[in-house]
Amino acid sequence: MNEQKKGTRRRGEILEDAILLAAWEELSETGYTNMTMESVAMRARTNKAVLYRRWNNKTELVMAALRKHLPKIKNDIPNTGDLRSDLYAYLHGLMEPLKLIGTQTIRGLLMEPMVWRIIISSMPQVIEKRSENKLMTGMMEILKNAELRGEIKLEKLTPRIISLPWAIIQYEVITKLEPISDEAIAEIVDDIFIPLLRATQQ
Incomplete structure (x- = not known):
């Protein structure tokens, strides 16, 4: 028309x-x-x-x-009084925009060479500015709150450990070409990240 x-x-x-x-x-x-x-x-x-x-x-x-x-990722940092609940709520919120996009669109975009060129070209900047990353900032705030409650000692955590949940989520999305489920988020928190945090506190 x-x-x-x-x-x-x-x-x-x-x-x-x-x-x-x-x-x-x-x-x-x-x-x-x-x-x-x-x-x-x-x-x-x-x-x-x-x-x-x-x-x-x-x-x-x-x-x-x-x-x-696409709705922007919310900057609200959960503070429920419990580290596990805060982590789950934060990661769940990060996934909401991807769920809105939908599996077909994610798969379609990740099949496009142009999208991969953008992802690859952005990786050095993401790694270089990891401490300034909004997602890392949010995770740090959650962990600082947990430290104030006596749940962890932040000084024992490296940047790589702190960024682990988001790194796993990125890997899952890219390899499976679909939004990560709530069950998978719970598994990342309960079976991987929380046990790792406890191990570092020894």
Whole structure:
């Protein structure tokens, strides 16, 4: 379908927002595999050429739509009075955006070479700035609260140990190509991370 009538034609940011909203809705309703540039253009009431002037392909468009419309990870740090409960609630919250994206979209994106180039190119920065990472900051706050309650001694934990739960979750998502389940989060907390923390306190 062509652009709106002359005089009411959308341009710039208004048009781009309409396209990204259409892409988000199309992704939610039809899934990554069935979504096309043409279907997004029709939903946005524009044409494919307009989309291709901004994004080279469907992958770029989807990633832009996710950045625009996917709920941001909450910065709320749980403080339930118990380390195990705090860890579970925090990791569960981190997974909510991925569950909203859905398995098909995760699999579709992780099959795209462009996405892997982005992941690989970002790894050195993530490792280099590990202490500044928001996820690490959240984990540190949880562990500091646990230390104040006398549950652990933070000085005995290395950055690698502290980042372990998120590293396992990343591995699970990438290898299984789907959001990690609540049961898996509980296993990571109860069978891996908590026992490791206890072992370091000896």
